[in-house]
Amino acid sequence: MNSSNNSSIFSEKLKTVIEKELTRYETKRSAILPICHAIQDECGWVQEKHIDALEKEYSLNRIQVKEVLTFYKAYKQSEPKKFEIEFCDNIVCCMMGAKDAMAKIEELIEKQGVNSEFGLKGVPCLGVCDQAPAMLVNKDRHHKITNENVEKVLSRYSSTI
Amino acid sequence: MSETINFKIDGQSVSVPKGTTVMQAAYQMKIKIPHFCWHPGLSVAGVCRFCLVKVEGRPKLEIACNLQASEGMEILTDTPEVKEAHKWALEFHLVNHPLDCPICDQAGECGLQNYYMEVGKYQSQMERPKVLKPKALDVGGDLVLDTERCILCSRCVRFEKEVTKSEALGIFDRGDHAIIGTYPGKKIEHKYTTNLVDICPVGAFTSKDFRFKQRVWFLKDKQSVCPGCSTGCSIDLFAKEQTGTYYRIKPREGESNGYWMCDTGRGMYRHLNIETRQRFHYVSKNGQKIDIDQKESLNQLASKIKEVGPEHVSLLVSAQYTNEEYEAFFDFFVGKLGVKKVYQWREPTEKLNDFDGILLRGDRNSNTHGLMATLKKYGVGNQKIGNEFDIAVSSAAKVVIALVPEIPATFPSLQSNLQTLVSLNFVSFWTVNSEIEKIKGAKHVVPVKGFSEKKGSFTNHFGKLGHLTSPFVSVIEGINCVASTTRKLSEYF
Numbered sequence: 001m002n003s004s005n006n007s008s009i010f011s012e013k014l015k016t017v018i019e020k021e022l023t024r025y026e027t028k029r030s031a032i033l034p035i036c037h038a039i040q041d042e043c044g045w046v047q048e049k050h051i052d053a054l055e056k057e058y059s060l061n062r063i064q065v066k067e068v069l070t071f072y073k074a075y076k077q078s079e080p081k082k083f084e085i086e087f088c089d090n091i092v093c094c095m096m097g098a099k100d101a102m103a104k105i106e107e108l109i110e111k112q113g114v115n116s117e118f119g120l121k122g123v124p125c126l127g128v129c130d131q132a133p134a135m136l137v138n139k140d141r142h143h144k145i146t147n148e149n150v151e152k153v154l155s156r157y158s159s160t161i
Numbered sequence: 162m163s164e165t166i167n168f169k170i171d172g173q174s175v176s177v178p179k180g181t182t183v184m185q186a187a188y189q190m191k192i193k194i195p196h197f198c199w200h201p202g203l204s205v206a207g208v209c210r211f212c213l214v215k216v217e218g219r220p221k222l223e224i225a226c227n228l229q230a231s232e233g234m235e236i237l238t239d240t241p242e243v244k245e246a247h248k249w250a251l252e253f254h255l256v257n258h259p260l261d262c263p264i265c266d267q268a269g270e271c272g273l274q275n276y277y278m279e280v281g282k283y284q285s286q287m288e289r290p291k292v293l294k295p296k297a298l299d300v301g302g303d304l305v306l307d308t309e310r311c312i313l314c315s316r317c318v319r320f321e322k323e324v325t326k327s328e329a330l331g332i333f334d335r336g337d338h339a340i341i342g343t344y345p346g347k348k349i350e351h352k353y354t355t356n357l358v359d360i361c362p363v364g365a366f367t368s369k370d371f372r373f374k375q376r377v378w379f380l381k382d383k384q385s386v387c388p389g390c391s392t393g394c395s396i397d398l399f400a401k402e403q404t405g406t407y408y409r410i411k412p413r414e415g416e417s418n419g420y421w422m423c424d425t426g427r428g429m430y431r432h433l434n435i436e437t438r439q440r441f442h443y444v445s446k447n448g449q450k451i452d453i454d455q456k457e458s459l460n461q462l463a464s465k466i467k468e469v470g471p472e473h474v475s476l477l478v479s480a481q482y483t484n485e486e487y488e489a490f491f492d493f494f495v496g497k498l499g500v501k502k503v504y505q506w507r508e509p510t511e512k513l514n515d516f517d518g519i520l521l522r523g524d525r526n527s528n529t530h531g532l533m534a535t536l537k538k539y540g541v542g543n544q545k546i547g548n549e550f551d552i553a554v555s556s557a558a559k560v561v562i563a564l565v566p567e568i569p570a571t572f573p574s575l576q577s578n579l580q581t582l583v584s585l586n587f588v589s590f591w592t593v594n595s596e597i598e599k600i601k602g603a604k605h606v607v608p609v610k611g612f613s614e615k616k617g618s619f620t621n622h623f624g625k626l627g628h629l630t631s632p633f634v635s636v637i638e639g640i641n642c643v644a645s646t647t648r649k650l651s652e653y654f
Contacts, residue, residue: 064328
């Protein structure tokens with residue numbers, strides 16, 4: 001591998017993680033998942049330059065990387081805003097009013113003029129159906145979000161802007 | 162010897178080596194099990210869930226493509242339960258399919274259409290709108306991609322991975338939004354792209370070359386051999402018989418090519434169409450071109466040969482004709498007349514030993530080995546493969562009989578070579594294509610049949626024969642192959 005290459009866009013720490021993951025599985029392809037997580041954790045999102053570098057420095061096929069990135073909604077392929085709201089839009093949350101709550105969030109963002117700070121997207125199940133509807137704001141998990149309480153939950157973030 | 166397994170499909174007993182899947186066995190037995198994603202030349206994906214069969218004694222239906230045959234197994238492919246399953250599987254495949262058959266090139270040879278007639282015939286139950294996806298994308302090579310028509314069988318992705326090893330295609334996103342595509346901004350670059358059109362069971366990949374030119378049900382296909390290089394792939398040649406127009410070439414499963422052929426070979430139908438064909442016998446007198454009939458033409462050639470005597474005749478032979486033609490040609494000129502000067506006519510820029518690792522070879526002649534064998538048999542010419550055009554020109558025989566290369570596309574120097582020959586004393590051009598007409602003053606021109614119009618055989622790179630067994634009627638009336646032209650000529654001696 002090309003770990004001695006000083007011009008790498010990956011930090012030394014990231015390079016260590018990538019190289020470790022690459023030896024962990026039977027095929028290199030299997031390592032794409034943890035590697036992309038590591039890149040996203042450090043850089044916020046997975047950019048084209050990262051995919052280029054993975055192909056060039058570690059011979060990971062760019063098609064396979066892209067397949068993984070587009071398959072999983074948890075990977076960000078565009079620059080995240082300060083607060084990324086990921087709202088579960090799967091069946092249980094929808095039964096408990098997820099769509100209404102999402103509409104309310106959109107309305108609030110619009111009203112408060114914080115478009116540039118807040119992003120909202122629907123994501124698959126967050127694994128807390130018993131506490132539906134559920135959402136993530138960056139890495140904080142929030143349960144039982146409804147039309148009524150969503151404003152209060154979000155004010156915690158909007159007050160820090 | 163490896164272990165064999167005995168089992169039954171639809172009551173027919175079969176013995177196969179251990180590890181054979183039910184689908185492979187059925188394919189060999191010519192029992193049709195409906196399928197989309199399975200292809201004999203690719204790995205098993207098991208994604209289309211369409212090849213469901215009943216295994217006697219097991220509760221659920223199983224997919225034949227990924228089911229290894231085991232001893233005593235009894236497979237049923239035609240029970241009401243299986244048919245019902247196929248019907249449902251098909252309905253799922255058609256959930257987001259646009260059904261734009263009237264403008265789709267695949268119509269007439271589409272898996273979805275064919276299976277609908279075989280196992281479908283249901284009333285659609287879908288009320289929700291279809292998912293819309295990108296259409297008419299240029300993804301490189303000969304390919305146009307319509308991602309809406311795609312049923313995500315992944316044959317193309319596996320072809321890219323396993324056959325060309327280029328991995329240029331992937332499946333992005335997921336569920337009903339999943340689409341096939343190249344990496345954003347990149348294109349497929351290898352020379353085997355049209356195979357993707359063939360293996361695509363629906364109309365997602367269509368060929369730029371063939372698109373919108375003809376509906377497939379008007380075309381007649383005949384078995385042939387690709388004359389584009391010395392590999393000699395088995396092919397099916399498609400033409401519209403009423404107009405005598407050739408439209409496309411597809412590979413046929415064969416020993417030399419497996420299931421594939423290259424994009425270069427796909428173009429080997431173009432020179433057969435009438436616009437580029439030599440249609441008449443002619444001679445040039447005082448710079449004037451005079452069309453003559455075959456009798457007159459061969460009579461004149463015979464008198465010319467008699468006039469100068471066989472010792473002043475030379476043969477300039479390209480390697481794009483059949484074994485049978487060489488046999489008849491040399492039998493007469495060398496065996497009967499005693500002509501001694503025989504020269505090979507090959508492309509000077511050719512890289513004889515090039516090989517792209519899949520199918521295409523640097524020797525772009527269909528029958529180099531057949532010609533060499535015939536030369537050896539008659540003990541004439543150089544016994545080594547090599548271009549002797551310059552020697553032939555400088556030796557300046559009084560009469561030269563030139564078997565002109567059939568396919569200009571495989572012979573870049575054809576025009577300049579013909580130019581040189583026209584300036585010689587007397588050259589009789591026996592030719593399929595009309596390249597010679599672009600040059601004024603050819604002394605004697607004889608049109609002959611192309612590879613699609615004659616019976617015969619080519620000897621390929623491995624010394625194996627490829628047979629031209631089912632010729633089309635020639636698009637030009639009253640012309641003959643080299644063999645019968647030679648026989649007709651011999652009547653004047």
